[in-house]
Amino acid sequence: MTTELLFRADPYLRTADARVVAVHEHGIELERTIFYPTGGGQQGDTGVLVRPNGERIAIVDTRKGATLDSVLHIATPATAQPAIGETLTLEIDWPRRYALMRLHTALHVMSCVVVAPVTGGNIAPTKARLDFDIDMSLLDAARIEHETNALIARGVETETVWISDEELDARPELVKTMSVQPPRGGGRVRLLSIPGIDLQPCGGTHVRNIAEIGTIRVLRIRSEGKRNRRVEIALSDHPPP
Numbered sequence: 001m002t003t004e005l006l007f008r009a010d011p012y013l014r015t016a017d018a019r020v021v022a023v024h025e026h027g028i029e030l031e032r033t034i035f036y037p038t039g040g041g042q043q044g045d046t047g048v049l050v051r052p053n054g055e056r057i058a059i060v061d062t063r064k065g066a067t068l069d070s071v072l073h074i075a076t077p078a079t080a081q082p083a084i085g086e087t088l089t090l091e092i093d094w095p096r097r098y099a100l101m102r103l104h105t106a107l108h109v110m111s112c113v114v115v116a117p118v119t120g121g122n123i124a125p126t127k128a129r130l131d132f133d134i135d136m137s138l139l140d141a142a143r144i145e146h147e148t149n150a151l152i153a154r155g156v157e158t159e160t161v162w163i164s165d166e167e168l169d170a171r172p173e174l175v176k177t178m179s180v181q182p183p184r185g186g187g188r189v190r191l192l193s194i195p196g197i198d199l200q201p202c203g204g205t206h207v208r209n210i211a212e213i214g215t216i217r218v219l220r221i222r223s224e225g226k227r228n229r230r231v232e233i234a235l236s237d238h239p240p241p
């Protein structure tokens, strides 16, 4: 079942109401949601669904369902199940999601400092990484940190841009990620634009202005194989434990 993805238009929504359309062993499906399902390297949201009677259903993960734009809200096994047709109040763990948004947008910026094909990536609440197909000798932590923070300091507003599948096929240079296919569907592709810095297909959640990232730190650079040189970063004000 298709779920309306409210975070696409407004990633800053922390709460919303939505009707339950399906409950099964894989999760709870809603008519619309603010919960981002794991995808594009970004972890799925956690939070709570509040029933009309006040009962709180803890959501420990959010994943994509079997069909396009269907979203599965995964509750802890012991929790109560909502009834189909019931209207729930959705609340995401906002501090966690905001950290994911800041780190995710930071990776877009960093991918313009390290100019090489991206072979992998992951965004967790306390750290994020990109893997590059590049020689280790070209990766310098201090330079990456300095140049990424200098770009962030420009304080540019981000924009969502949609293009057709055909336009994307005609501009293969837009796709830096070799491991993650651009989010296609309905004949159009969503791009994140950071004017003057980056433009690439992405279905994730980003901050409105890159200044919200603050500054980043490079935690480590290591080789994970010939084509996977991993650069791991954290937010300066939100370092990993």
Ligand SMILES: [Zn+2]
Binding pocket: 104, 105, 108, 192, 202, 203, 204, 205, 206
């Ligand atoms: Zn993105």
